[in-house]
Amino acid sequence: MNNELQRRREQLLSDLPLNGMVVLIAGKGVKRSADADFPFTVNHNFAYLTNINEPDAILMMIKLAHRTSVTLFIRDIDLTLQKWNGKYISIEKAKEVSQIDSVMYVSAFESSFMSQLTRAGVNRLFLDLERLNMTDRPLAGELFAKKIKETHPALMIENIYPAIAKMRTVKSDAEVKKIEDSISITKNAFERMLKHAKTLTSEFELQAEFEYELKRKGASPAFDMIVAGGVRATVLHYVENDESLAEDQLVLCDMGASKNFYNSDITRTFPKSGKFSDRQKLLYNIVLEAMDAVFERIKPGVMLKELNDAVLSVYEKRLKDIGLINDRKEISNYYYHGVSHFLGMDVHDVGQTENMVLVAGNVITVEPGLYIEAESIGIRIEDDVLVTEEGYLNLSECIVKTTDEIEGLMSNG
């Protein structure tokens, strides 16, 4: 990991133009209400390059003709606040975690930044200007860009976000291992939940079983878990989880553990009673067939759109067979999302761009679904997959999935 952090920084520096400077900001906790903040989430691009999980920290990297430099700034220690909020990271600890030799307190940042502009001749500033929507709250990088534009109107400001996002799409062995660790916790938590499912009566009780196991392993939910019984499973982002479950319902659970910055994202659908009805089994196996068709297509050079086409081809045939549709166009009444997204430090991970093709080292989800509101049935099955030189490796193969496996585990509950 240590060499890996340095390698990432070196890669970014090697792509940086001469006299360029990168400034990445860890960010702050967001106010929740009164004097309470939401839990702090570090900027993931900052963490990718530093492994530091601290508010207010800043990474500064410079590339000049005669030298490059990497400096980390951490919060100045406040003895009074430490009594309330716990210990701040020390310079020594920050050096160890980040593998950066030059670590200073953040109170020294402004003068250091200024001297790079005035004395070292930096003339291009690269910031993380990630933005998805016009109305999103500006992140630290954009706020910093605004401030610098006022004081240094001639300084060229550019966006480093796409370059880091692209690096993040290719996972190292160590990153894959962390995703596997999160998957393994998810597996245990799901099995715990499944064994209790027959005796529990509400969605939130199932959620509690899952999250209990996460907490026990020092993990946290990667996202708001979905536990959706019956017709609620046809709503893609149902997260209320506050209804009771009926014996004849299928229960869709979209869930994942997050640990050490890396996430898992798994969906399983099972019968509340422990036994699939014939109809449920028929539909479930169509989704499973679509999933296998996607797996067969995964390899370097393939576009995500082609993976989705694999689902549509299976659905076109099978949904016609069972009389649900007459035409391929009608599939969208029953399947209305993409089959895949990138997974990593973010659950919907960064770096996914139009027309990009898969390369070895990508980690993607495979998650076909089938949602029939009129029958109160929603089915989604989701695995996490590593793209390899030869094809793919299903990282979540270990989690029960076939109807027999699910019924078997539930009968041992």
Ligand SMILES: [Mn+2]
């Ligand atoms: Mn997903």
